[in-house]
């Protein structure tokens with residue numbers, strides 16, 4: 195498991211992370227950020243495998259992964 199965080203201020207709402215998450219674990223917000231974009235949100239931290247695909251796909255470096263919790 196990994197701890198995924200999204201920077202709601204940097205996210206431009208392109209949706210690439212939503213498309214590429216193999217777990218279907220990312221959704222777009224119902225509200226807009228200060229730039230007028232919906233932003234990505236993790237649905238369930240416990241379902242995230244820490245694969246890093248969302249992190250690698252994001253063109254705006256709006257996703258951070260903390261893998262310190264991947265002990266096993």
Ligand code: SF4
Nearest residue numbers: 215242243245246248
């Ligand atoms: S790290 Fe992988 S499983 Fe977790 S949210 Fe990103 S794409 Fe989905």
Ligand code: SF4
Nearest residue numbers: 205206208209211252
């Ligand atoms: S890939 Fe990045 S910019 Fe695009 S919706 Fe996801 S977090 Fe936002």
